[in-house]
Amino acid sequence: GEDVEQSLFLSVREGDSSVINCTYTDSSSTYLYWYKQEPGAGLQLLTYIFSNMDMKQDQRLTVLLNKKDKHLSLRIADTQTGDSAIYFCAESSSYNQGGKLIFGQGTELSVKP
Amino acid sequence: DTEVTQTPKHLVMGMTNKKSLKCEQHMGHRAMYWYKQKAKKPPELMFVYSYEKLSINESVPSRFSPECPNSSLLNLHLHALQPEDSALYLCASSSQASGNTIYFGEGSWLTVV
Numbered sequence: 184g185e186d187v188e189q190s191l192f193l194s195v196r197e198g199d200s201s202v203i204n205c206t207y208t209d210s211s212s213t214y215l216y217w218y219k220q221e222p223g224a225g226l227q228l229l230t231y232i233f234s235n236m237d238m239k240q241d242q243r244l245t246v247l248l249n250k251k252d253k254h255l256s257l258r259i260a261d262t263q264t265g266d267s268a269i270y271f272c273a274e275s276s277s278y279n280q281g282g283k284l285i286f287g288q289g290t291e292l293s294v295k296p
Numbered sequence: 297d298t299e300v301t302q303t304p305k306h307l308v309m310g311m312t313n314k315k316s317l318k319c320e321q322h323m324g325h326r327a328m329y330w331y332k333q334k335a336k337k338p339p340e341l342m343f344v345y346s347y348e349k350l351s352i353n354e355s356v357p358s359r360f361s362p363e364c365p366n367s368s369l370l371n372l373h374l375h376a377l378q379p380e381d382s383a384l385y386l387c388a389s390s391s392q393a394s395g396n397t398i399y400f401g402e403g404s405w406l407t408v409v
Contacts, residue, residue: 214396214397216397216398218400224402224403225302225384225386225400225401225402225403226339226386226388226400227400228397228398228399228400231397269336271338271339273338275398283341283344283352284339284341284398286338286339287338288337288338289336289337289338291336
């Protein structure tokens, strides 16, 4: 079945770049998403990329997609303490019944001053 | 405006109570979702409504009863819940229930005592 995997923890210093990685198994993935969840809050859609794209940049965020290796990454430039959160990678497919999102386990990003 | 509004933000209920969670979106989306999330875990899909009809029920116990009164509203009726049902309940919506960007609300924190 479909599976999405992420490392569980990442710790960086304020001002450094953070790179959060994700691998997925579903070849028919249409959309790949990054959601951010701060403590006590809901999921905030950070960015998404269509499966026919290689890269997407949005201010401090850069998403890279390697379709051959089924690898997705999220780079946060100039990481700030406010970026501390759990980051979920997710994928959906046009072929998934109902557009069901398949989530990774989430990467907890800790930003130290 | 990509807003999904959920009420109440916090709910404490006894195991014999009947309560409801409410969700509203005004983005003209035709697919709406209920997810359940335990602390520091990824959300788990419960139900999908597409064009106001229930299209997916992920084998959710009958003590959870969804309702979609119109295309903007989604309710989750709760009855005879167990303490293990305590979790964050997230509503989400997308323009259609197939390969479209999914937006989440801030969630309703439910505690069953």
